[in-house]
Amino acid sequence: MTFGTAAEVSAPALRLQGVGRRFGALQALHDVSMEVAAGERRAILGPNGAGKTTLFNVVAGDFLPTSGSVELFGTNVTSLTPYARTRLGVCRTYQTSQLFMGLTVAQSLFLAIRGVQKGRFDPRRPKADDPARIRSTEIAETVGLASVLQAPVGSLSHGQQRQLEVGMALAGNPRLLMLDEPAAGLSRSERVVLTELLLRLPRDITVILVEHDMDVALAVADRVTVMAEGTPIVEGNPSEIQANRTVQDIYLGHAVGVHHG
Template identity: 40%
Template sequence: MSDIILATQGVSKYFGKFLALNDVSVSFERGKLSAIIGPNGAGKSTYFNVLSGAFPPSQGTLTYDGRDITGLPQHEFARIGIAKSFQITNVFPKLTAFENVRVAVQARHVRFGLWRPRQAYEEVNQRAHELLALVGLVQHAERPAQDMAHGEQRALEMGMALAAEPKLLLLDEPTAGMSPEETRTMMDLIQRLAGDRTVILVEHKMKLVMGICERIVVLHHGELLADGTPAEVQNNADVKRVYLGQGRSGSHAAA
């Protein structure tokens, strides 16, 4: 089995005549916690959308687990083992935390039918409780999602994503809008989840990811600026220049 779980080769993305990503080639190793970072307008969100299947690349290829998945319909990504959590929280606000996760588990494990054995539903309920425990929300199982704090809603969304039992978890700005305490809790959760699966997160907070990630990919103006360990990236002259505000000239890529 290859050590590479996800890779882009020569990926570019145009929106009309606007070039948002330019020839990005990156390989993500299996079982590692990696981060994609960069200043505002670096192309991070566009790249995330390519990795998660929301945007097909205009040029280049996307490979998962040794298989070319370029242009694969987005709904197929969960089936092959890729789950994602977007920057905007996506939960059912009027359902409880337990009900939200149970719906996600049912979507994977139960097919429509009139004659389902009771045991099948008990297994769904049990798995929902296990996922709530995994993301630290057991005590909030009966609370409506709309009554939960922002950080708790993000953890709930992550629990829903894990219902697909993914090999790869993609997280877009998982700490966006969080307080410092919520941010610390979320980063602890991400580290725990990374113990059992590959995790790739997109962040604009460089200092935040340096302490927990094994690998950092830096984008700038839609191009790959740096790629390496946190120490290598921190000592990279181009990265220092960009984060000191001395950006390159030229057209800016989408965030």
């Protein structure tokens, strides 16, 4: 991990100012302004179409915002490429798994570790005691994939693929970890394991979590932002959110247990 300057340390992990994103006639994000403090666990809730995944893509750099600015750790990254943001410490998972189906679990984790290190074009083979290989074994254990380390990713179950999603995001030494519905499609017991894993993450990692499963989201989150129609409408701690009438009307009232990814 790199340690930033004093200004960087006190800066929020993420600051969005007036961020908008338009796809043709559709305004997917509209005037989004929010701050996530360093070390915070933030859950983002909202019905389908609220703009949660678009928000992730704008923060990760997959889409550039059509208006507004994105700051990560005090640095303006509005026009930075995705790989440059990852090297700044932003790691993410995807709502639908984005994996390397022709590689093994070990190889996938190895690539994820090396992606934020020098020597990405190293034409040599890593030795057995290569730190990245040892680390990939550790991460596989952390996310419960130690037994399938040498298995092709394509042969994993859906749950294991979701675990690998999280493992590959953790492998990049994140300062800001963005999880897009990590529990989607997981069984009840797998959700418990995932929740415990998220609770065990070191506090110097900031976590932003999109999750429909309230048991996971509210157990992990310090604060919750509720989005609707492309913009945040309520922000508060989990108990405030649960008590909020507007939120109950637009989301909790008819959404719990219905949306699963």
